[in-house]
Amino acid sequence: MKPEAKILIIPFATDNSRYESWMASITQAFSIMENVSIELLNEDLSGKEMKNSIMEHDILYFIGGKPERLIHVIEEKGLTAIIKNFQGLIIGYSAGSLAFGHDCIITKDKDYPETIVIKGLGLVGFSVEVHYKDNIDGELFPYQMNERYMQYQMEVQFSQERGNYIKV
Structure with missing residues (x-):
C-alpha cells in the first residue's frame, strides 16, 4: 500500500x-x-x-x-x-x-x-x-463438483483446440 x-x-x-x-x-x-x-x-x-x-x-x-x-x-x-x-x-x-x-x-x-x-x-x-463451518460441507459439495467439472471441460476444450493433451 x-x-x-x-x-x-x-x-x-x-x-x-x-x-x-x-x-x-x-x-x-x-x-x-x-x-x-x-x-x-x-x-x-x-x-x-x-x-x-x-x-x-x-x-x-x-x-x-x-x-x-x-x-x-x-x-x-x-x-x-x-x-x-x-x-x-x-x-x-x-x-x-x-x-x-x-x-x-x-x-x-x-x-x-x-x-x-x-x-x-x-x-x-x-x-x-x-x-x-464444516457443517455446511454438504451444501457446498454439489457446487464444488460443478466448478471442477466446468474447469475440466474448459481444459479439455482448450487441449483439443491446441492439439495438446491433459494429464488427468
Whole structure:
C-alpha cells in the first residue's frame, strides 16, 4: 500500500443505518498508517460520478452485508467494467468478497433459509465461502463438483483446440 493512499468504501451491501459503524471500524483499522484518507461512495451519485470517484482512489473496500444488493447496485450504476479494470488494491469483507466470484454462492444461515447461487461480478475465477463451518460441507459439495467439472471441460476444450493433451 502506498503512502497517502486513498481508500474508497463501497457500502452497497448494507443499509445506510450501518454506514457510520462501518466507517468507524475501517478508519480504526487503517489508523496505524499515516496520511491515509478514507471516503464513502455515496449511492445517490450518478454512475458517471461513481466511476470518477473510483478512478481517483488507490483502494476499493467492499463492506459486508447482502451480496445480492451489492451486485445489483454495481450493475445498475454500470460499475462492473471499471471495477474489473481497477489497477489498485481491492478488498472485500464478507459479502464484499462473495460478490467477486463468477458465481456468488450464498449458503444457508440465519439470513438465508436455503443455499442460493447468483451471478457474481466475475472479478476472480473462483467462489468463496466467507463464513465457513464444516457443517455446511454438504451444501457446498454439489457446487464444488460443478466448478471442477466446468474447469475440466474448459481444459479439455482448450487441449483439443491446441492439439495438446491433459494429464488427468
